[in-house]
Amino acid sequence: MQVTVSINGQEYTRDIEPRLLLVHFLRDELGLTGTHWGCDTSNCGTCVVLMNGEPAKSCTVLAATAERYEITTVEGLERDGVLDPVQEGFREKHGLQCGFCTSGMLLTARALLDRNPDPTDDEIRVAISGQICRCTGYATIVRSIRWAAEHPDG
Template identity: 70%
Template sequence: MQVTINVNGEDRTAEVEARHLLVRFLRDDLGLTGTHWGCDTSNCGTCVVLLDGEPVKSCTVLAVMADGHRVRTVEGLEGADGLDPVQQGFIEQHGLQCGFCTPGMMLTARALLDRNPDPTDQEIREAISGQLCRCTGYLNIVRAVQWAARHPLEASAAPSAGSTS
């Protein structure tokens, strides 16, 4: 079947089998390997992407189900003016070690901040509760999201949006 999915602002068309999973479409067909593939059972959350702006586990979405919809992956986080504040926050607060969960974590953080620019510690923990990290103990991920909340998009969209904490 032919699908056209808007990925990171660009319409991408491909011929896929109905059983083709969205995570495979992104990784294998488009070469967007920033979306990681983990448990394949919608438990670990490393495959989280934004579907029409909301976090979903792409191992449990068929590519054909995303036909005509918008998908945002970690490759689409960085803007013309530099890193997304969430990305910068992960750098500033050492929000990752091995990096396996990081793309999904950052997309969830972006979706959270888009809806709730000033989340509490508890709201951040709830938002990422469907995603596993075995390195950080989550503390630095929460701090990274808090850093991003303190440095909203507008402010960091300035040229050379580097380390400003």
């Protein structure tokens, strides 16, 4: 079947198998490898993208159903060479170690800050609770998102 999907402000049309997952469409069809594929059970959150601004685990979404959404991947956070404040926060406060969960964390944080520009640390923890980081213990991730909230212009 043919699908046309809007990703990071650009439309892509491809012939795909109806059962193709969005994570594989992004990575294999479009080469957008910032979206990671981790657990294959929708538990880890590394594959999170934004669908109309809301976090979604792309390993649970069929690419064919994504046609009616604006998809944002981690590649879409940076604009004209300028990092999103969330990306800056992760850099400033060392919110990553191995980096595998980072793209999903960044997108989840962006959605949180779009809804709530000044979340509490508990609200940040709740927002990222659907994602697993095996390296950091989450303290630096929370500090990174807090930094982004305090520096909305980067």
